[in-house]
Amino acid sequence: MRNTARWAAALGLTAAAVCGPLTGSAVAAPASLYAPSALVLTTGHGDSATTVTPERAVTLSCAPTATGTHPAAAEACAELRGIGGDFATLKARADVHCTRLYDPVVVTVQGVWQGQRVAYERTFGNACAKDALGSSVFAF
Numbered sequence: 001m002r003n004t005a006r007w008a009a010a011l012g013l014t015a016a017a018v019c020g021p022l023t024g025s026a027v028a029a030p031a032s033l034y035a036p037s038a039l040v041l042t043t044g045h046g047d048s049a050t051t052v053t054p055e056r057a058v059t060l061s062c063a064p065t066a067t068g069t070h071p072a073a074a075e076a077c078a079e080l081r082g083i084g085g086d087f088a089t090l091k092a093r094a095d096v097h098c099t100r101l102y103d104p105v106v107v108t109v110q111g112v113w114q115g116q117r118v119a120y121e122r123t124f125g126n127a128c129a130k131d132a133l134g135s136s137v138f139a140f
Contacts, residue, residue: 035115037062037077037085041070042108043130043138049121052106058140063114075136085113087120090133098128105130107138 038061046052059068062077070076083089087109105127109120124130130138 035063036112037080037114038068039109039111039113039118041138041140043140044106045103046106047104048123049106049108054108056140071140072136076139079135079137080113085116085118087118087122087137090135090137092129092132093134096128096132096134098126098132101126103127 038059040057040059042049042054042057044052044055058070060070060073060076061067062073062080066073066077079090103126105124107120107122107124107130109118111118
């Protein structure tokens with residue numbers, strides 16, 4: 001039952017992030033010619049997204065401007081534009097050294113990036129390994 005609630009919450013946030021800008025007058029006339037970029041990012045402790053309960057979730061919309069509940073929306077959008085929305089290319093900084101304590105942290109991304117559907121999941125050995133990315137994308 002816990003997985004059902006987690007997926008329902010993630011889908012609800014995704015729907016709100018993607019469809020929210022379509023309410024009101026934007027339905028009749030598009031506000032811009034930008035491809036949609038609306039994401040829901042989650043993080044939680046566990047081995048995989050199917051077994052973890054999200055502890056934190058934020059929304060991030062990058063077109064035409066950076067908005068959402070992400071605490072560093074502008075920086076995260078700039079980083080994602082720089083890597084073409086490919087989350088797998090986010091690498092750890094070489095100057096950060098983490099312990100090998102295994103306390104897995106899972107991050108997920110669901111939504112749309114520049115008009116293309118995105119589904120990403122990554123498990124880090126611990127919170128330090130996640131934070132070692134030196135990226136504002138998962139800093140929430």
